[in-house]
Amino acid sequence: MMVKFDENQILKNGEYIYAQRAEIEKIADAVCEKGFDNILFTSSGGSLAMMQPFDYMISVMSNLNVQSQISAELLVEGNNHLTDKTLVFMASKSGDTKETVAAAKYVKEKGATIVSVLGVDNSPMGELSDYSVVYKDGRPQEYVLYMLIGKLLENKGFFDDYKQFADELKNLPAALVSVGKASEPKARAYAEKYKDDPYQIWIGSGNLWGPTYSFAMCVLEESQWLRTKSVTSPEFFHGTIELVEKGVCVALNMTEGQTRKLDQRVKDFVGQYTDDFTVFDTADYELPGISDKFRWMLSPVVINAVLSRVSKNFEQIRDHSLDIRRYYRKVEY
Amino acid sequence: MMVKFDENQILKNGEYIYAQRAEIEKIADAVCEKGFDNILFTSSGGSLAMMQPFDYMISVMSNLNVQSQISAELLVEGNNHLTDKTLVFMASKSGDTKETVAAAKYVKEKGATIVSVLGVDNSPMGELSDYSVVYKDGRPQEYVLYMLIGKLLENKGFFDDYKQFADELKNLPAALVSVGKASEPKARAYAEKYKDDPYQIWIGSGNLWGPTYSFAMCVLEESQWLRTKSVTSPEFFHGTIELVEKGVCVALNMTEGQTRKLDQRVKDFVGQYTDDFTVFDTADYELPGISDKFRWMLSPVVINAVLSRVSKNFEQIRDHSLDIRRYYRKVEY
CATH class of the missing domain: 3.40.50.10490 (Glucose-6-phosphate isomerase like protein; domain 1)
Known part of the structure; x- marks a missing residue:
């Protein structure tokens, strides 16, 4: 359930x-x-x-x-x-x-x-x-x-191809339901494993940079009070890489867009140095009714459907409502 | 010394x-x-x-x-x-x-x-x-x-005014020496206090965003293996703010540029909620031989002169050379 x-x-x-x-x-x-x-x-x-x-x-x-x-x-x-x-x-x-x-x-x-x-x-x-x-x-x-x-x-x-794209978008909600269900085991396992982790590194690139930055800051930090570093896949190699060792939680959001190669480089590297590495790859999920040629554009909403399962599971497992805030709309700033 | x-x-x-x-x-x-x-x-x-x-x-x-x-x-x-x-x-x-x-x-x-x-x-x-x-x-x-x-x-x-600016730039090296000396007590105190901190939040905006991002990633992470989150001053209020509480280390780089007001908002807020808050403000430092009208442009090199004192002190106090790497130029990626 x-x-x-x-x-x-x-x-x-x-x-x-x-x-x-x-x-x-x-x-x-x-x-x-x-x-x-x-x-x-x-x-x-x-x-x-x-x-x-x-x-x-x-x-x-x-x-x-x-x-x-x-x-x-x-x-x-x-x-x-x-x-x-x-x-x-x-x-x-x-x-x-x-x-x-x-x-x-x-x-x-x-x-x-x-x-x-x-x-x-x-x-x-x-x-x-x-x-x-x-x-x-x-x-x-x-x-x-x-x-x-x-x-x-x-x-x-x-x-x-816009008309075809927009016609197929009719299938998007059902496709996202299917992504949510298919990603649940991985999302739940992630939330279980890292529920008390002091710090999570989140990596993404191209059209998944916005979703990665936002999930780290507006979900994990803002609504779960978990500490994060978000960094793009190419920039990861210019500093954050040195933090990787056994016991440090690293998560990668892989796009099907033009920058997939940059994500792949992270995947190939990090997997060698830590077991605490999770790859959320939009390519793993079927999108019924959506043509392959449009998939790269939809990587952002696919990853968000996956990450939403992570946050809902964090909320339950950590018994920390996604709605509580220390400051936002509670004090003036 | x-x-x-x-x-x-x-x-x-x-x-x-x-x-x-x-x-x-x-x-x-x-x-x-x-x-x-x-x-x-x-x-x-x-x-x-x-x-x-x-x-x-x-x-x-x-x-x-x-x-x-x-x-x-x-x-x-x-x-x-x-x-x-x-x-x-x-x-x-x-x-x-x-x-x-x-x-x-x-x-x-x-x-x-x-x-x-x-x-x-x-x-x-x-x-x-x-x-x-x-x-x-x-x-x-x-x-x-x-x-x-x-x-x-x-x-x-x-x-x-470029000619005047470039003429005055002759005085930049001496001005940066003066900044280095003047910032030493604050930089050393920061390095002493946070030498073992598990996580530091670094905030900056406008023309100090590059220096802030880079100091966090390319110095603290890459060469001191300290965990950081860097975030811009306006974006801090859209998530990272919720992590602030007593005991969480927060540092702000204040520019003299156009976005100073955005830094001021962070300063006004964070100071109310934690004592572990350090403001590195370029306006605190004299720049002999540089006209006031050019100071905002030089905030990046002024802050770097200050932050360089932080890193040199971290290096000594933590007995962790700024030159050692786990991966960079040691393994292939």
Whole structure:
């Protein structure tokens, strides 16, 4: 019996987003029709990390100008490429993240177009956006962006197969249910083995960097109070490698994207020096109804389906709710 | 008596680089005369981190198109903005870092112009570069880039005060000696107090992100085998914050750059919740012969002068040479 795994709810949450496909694609059409010179992803913490695979996707699939900038940094550094011809993507689950809202105001003053992906209706972020998609209980959030960014890339001539991709995305929720079930034994074993570990090294690359960074910081640190180091696969070899020895927990998220080779190098190395090494490889999981050629793009949501099993098991085994916080929304800062 | 602090050597190492000012500025003139559409910083580990403040400097001071990409990622992801009109900056102390050399070959095939900052003569990287500056025992490496990037920004109309800046840079080595001496008590106290700490959180932002990331990974992890988490000041509030409690070591590098306000927020918060909190603030140190208006640009080398005192003291107190490695250049990977 899998802890906190409601198959029907996952399917329903997915359907809630896929049902908005036509509206989402209309947003992509509208911003392309208006035209833009460059794209900026800006938000805070897990929300910007959630969009990292889409900055990556645009970068590898097109020659569009794209940047990501943390909202708090945008506010103090400015951005000399931000103009009224900039298309800005923002995300916020609460719709009222302090720095993200301030960045939306800043961006709006420059005349840029804001498209936001939000968890709630009637939020400050919604007010400030030119277009927004509200996912409520819908999941995963990335589902919105696959259609938004995918359609945009198709419109710009960089994603000829988009229609097939979007049609197959209908199968994504069921595929993620299947990933959740298939990954449960490995996820549970990981959570059992490392439940009291003082420190975990998490490694990932390319379109799994955002998910890896975010899982370490926004799940293990923020909601389990476990200490982590997250590092990219190539950068691991430039320092963190020296920490590896027997007894040090190392986890690798392997992508099916362009940087898989860099993950493989980590896998080949670490396995030789410690038994406390776990590889979560998206290639291990079947995605019924999804063509092989689209799998690399979906590695982020596949790994998140796996990692979600790790966090749900940590929550139960450690008897530490994913919802308790020492500081967030408890004290002012 | 400061451990491993040779004032005359620091001055000599600085002079060695400043003596090359004319040649360095000629390189900036040559690449500007040839013209370029965009700038790419690419290298690996500490070398790319060393250049991060210069990507930052170009971004805040100009509207030139600039990107940074880890060399290993460039090789597998490609870069759709890389053309024969791209100006590429690379750095390597050994001049033969595997991924960096491969990236130089890749970039050269695209017809881009390579300017490299290298630690040795007659290296593979030197062979592949259109222009290179060899610093040998010269230090800090950033010294080269202040002149290279500063002159380039002046040529492009973004740094009117460059001549004054470069003239004052003559005083940099002596200023860094003064920073080293002034920071010794704090650095030594930090090294004493945290010599056996199982885990240190290091925080920084803006033009101190590179130095912070690099000190944590390439010094504490790589050469002291101490576990770290490095995180930017704004992102700290989106997860890592929850780890803060009495007994957890937290260190903050404060810049005088545009993001100082973000560091201040961390300072105001963390001080309330733990006594194991150390702030290394570049504003605490006099820089004789350097005008106030240039100080923000120099925060990276000032913080490195401070952190170098931390590492030298760790080395002595922990009786752990900064040069020993478990894996680097000992085993194949």
